[in-house]
């Protein structure tokens with residue numbers, strides 16, 4: 001038991017030293033970091049959308065990387081460019097449901113989701129594009 005405490009003690013000392021060092025380097029690179037992050041978030045992407053999806057029933061039928069009942073979000077993102085028309089069309093699809101774009105299984109309608117929330121969800125989904 002004493003040994004474990006000693007090991008933990010050493011680890012936390014090393015960890016503290018390490019993070020102190022990286023703090024100073026982080027300061028110098030922080031300007032380039034924000035510059036890099038800005039265009040990515042400006043294009044698409046929505047933390048609100050990600051949260052809304054995780055609190056709705058979407059994940060029962062959709063996963064980010066693999067097809068289950070519905071297409072994976074990455075496949076959806078790769079199929080539709082993030083244009084205003086596509087975002088509006090897919091948001092409508094979330095609310096009204098539909099079928100035929102990915103197979104015969106219909107997408108469940110979500111009449112309780114607002115257009116605003118559905119739009120955030122689509123922005124998040126389309127930000128997962130890999131091609």
Ligand code: HEC
Pocket residue numbers: 053056057058059060061062069070071076090093094098099100101102103104105106107108110113121122125
């Ligand atoms: C009961 C299963 C199910 C649930 C729940 C579900 N989906 Fe789907 N979803 C599908 C299926 C099946 C398709 C494919 C429909 C098709 O072929 O047009 C689909 C398609 C989609 C598409 C692509 C539509 C298109 O026209 O290409 C989006 C975007 C989507 N779902 C988002 C969501 C979101 C966001 C939620 C949660 C609010 C959700 N889905 C919940 C089954 C589901």
